[in-house]
Amino acid sequence: MSFETKLNDGIFCIPKCDDCKKIVWPPADLCNHCFGNVSLKEGEFEGKIIEFSSKENLYFCLVEFEKTFRIIATILKTPDVGQSVKISKCGIIGGDYFFEVN
Amino acid sequence: MNKVGIVGYGITPFTKDDKKIESILIDSVKELFKNNSDINRNDVDAVLVSTNNNSKYLSPILSEMIGIQPKIAHSIENLCNSGTNSIVSAYSYIASGLADMVLVSGAERYDSPGSVLEWDVSRGEYKHPIFWSSIFTKSYKRKYNISEERLSMVSVKNHKQAKENPNALSNRVFTIGDVINSKQLTDDLRLLDCSRPCTGSASIILGTEEKVKKLSKEPIWITGIGQKTTSAGFTKNISFTSMDSTKQAVDTALKMSKKTITNIDVVELHDAFSVCEPLALESLGFSEDGTGVDLVKELYDTNNFKINPRGGLIGCGHPLGATGIAQTIEITQQLQSNANKRQVDNAKVGLIHNMSAAATSSTVLILEK
Structure with a gap:
């Protein structure tokens, strides 16, 4: 099953290379380090807020996971830099990925 | 490598006009040949079109529209630094001996699809x-x-400087109060902090040393080129308070030209948003980290047009595929002492900084008299 299919079901996965075990981000079919096959790891991954801003009172933040990759996610409560967060909601709407953390 | 210089250029005002991309392209090419009547169009070996427009086969189309049959004709797209990427490609064709004269023409519509990088899923919504x-x-x-x-x-400085540029989208000056009270887009960004997408075109012809000496009264040479792509995705940037690709590109360009940053007299840099100007000034080496804004204020207070004399992207507008070429034309005009009210005194060495997609890719060019 692809990252996108899982995401569409509301499940956030981390793609990892079967051979070299590196995280492959953005999600891809092949590892960008060794061209190995990629598998999806499910879990409650903890990330850290690197930076944030807001638009019309809705916060968006840059979150780093596994000290490796980052995403921009919505957060409903006022965030802090360095704050630990987990994915609370994710999916695809109108072709766009969305991520929410808390 | 053969020496490469600028034979001629043409540029038309940046607007919000709703025109076909082919019409926009031809505007600046027509201006180029009108202003450089000694150039024989049939001597153009290659035509490169810089654009993010979805129309296909634009270089052969442009070639047919101007009645020439070049050896090489193709488009180049790299989001916001398509223009300088096209100039680097033209340079390479000439330096390698594959072409003697290359027309590089950049054009964009105000509704360019190049404003958003759909692939970058890390950005979410x-x-x-x-x-x-x-x-x-x-x-x-x-x-x-x-x-x-x-x-x-x-924004205050660059709008002021754009007022002296007849091709700029903006012809208004603004105060600090105007900027910080302009429409709030996010908690950290106001409308007047942003360059605006627009319709525009800019064209330049590069040539061999022989062609430049024959056809240009005031030869300007490309003596340094540096490029670096660190990623495609914004979130892969290692720093959000500097531009890593810019640091690496300027280092390469200065080494090639055998110059240091203190030798640079005039600069066009990629101020897509207000914060980009101090970040670029610091990453290029004009300011210490965190002090780029002090240099901006000093330049404004002393009416010094050294940085972004044409008004930058914030003042001129940002027709993506044309921007890098328009920047290069401005530096050429400056070095030719032909920039009218924007002229920087005694400019001999100029620098162009053009970047893409949140500084994930940068091009730096050094031009000399």
Whole structure:
């Protein structure tokens, strides 16, 4: 099953290379380090807020996971830099990925 | 490698006009040949079109529209630095001996699809450039304790300078109060902090040493080129308070030209948003980290047009595929002492900084008399 299919079901996965075990981000079919096959790891991954801003009172933040990759996610409560967060909601709407953390 | 210089250029005003891309392209090419009547169109070996427009086969189309049959004709797209990427390609064709004269023409419509990088899924629903620039702005302000007022000086300065540029989209001056009270787009970004997408075109012909000496009364040479792509995705940037690709590109360009940053007299840099100007000034080496805004204020207070004399992207507008070429034309005019009210005194060495997608890719060119 692809990252996108899982995401569409509301499940956030981390793609990892079967051979070299590196995280492959953005999600891809092949590892960008060794061209190995990629598998999806499910879990409650903890990330850290690197930076944030807001638009019309809705916060968006840059979150780093596994000290490796980052995403921009919505957060409903006022965030802090360095704050630990987990994915609370994710999916695809109108072709766009969305991520929410808390 | 053969020496490469600038034979001629043409540029037309940036607007919000709703015109076909082919019509936009021909505008600046027509201007180029009108202003350089000694250039024989049939001597153009290659035609490169710089654009993010979805129309296909634009270089052969442009060639047919101007009645020539070049050896080489193709488009080049690399989002916001398509223009300087095209110039680097033209340089390479000439330096290698594959072409003697190359026409590089950049054009974009106000509704360019190049404004948003759909591939970058790490941005989630926050794909518009205002979001990456907000992250950069917040980080920069936080790290160096920079106020919104101090940062707004970039927009104030560049709009003032654009007023002296007849091709700029903006012809208004603004105060700090105007900028910080303009429409709030995000917590860290106001409308007047942003360059605006627009319709525009700019064309330049590069040539061999022989062609330049024969056809240009005031030869200008490309003596340094540096390029670096660190990633495609915004979130892969290692820093949000500097531009890593720019640091690496300027280092390469200065080494090639055997210059240091202190030798540079005039600069066009990629101020897509206010924060980009101090970040670029610091990453290029003109300012210490966190002090780029002080240089911006000093330049404004002393009416010194050294940085972004044409008004930058904020003052001129940002027709993506044309921007890098328009920047190069401005530096050419400056070195030829032909920039009218924007002229920087005694400019002998100029630098162009053009970047893409949140500084994930940068091009730096050095031009000399």
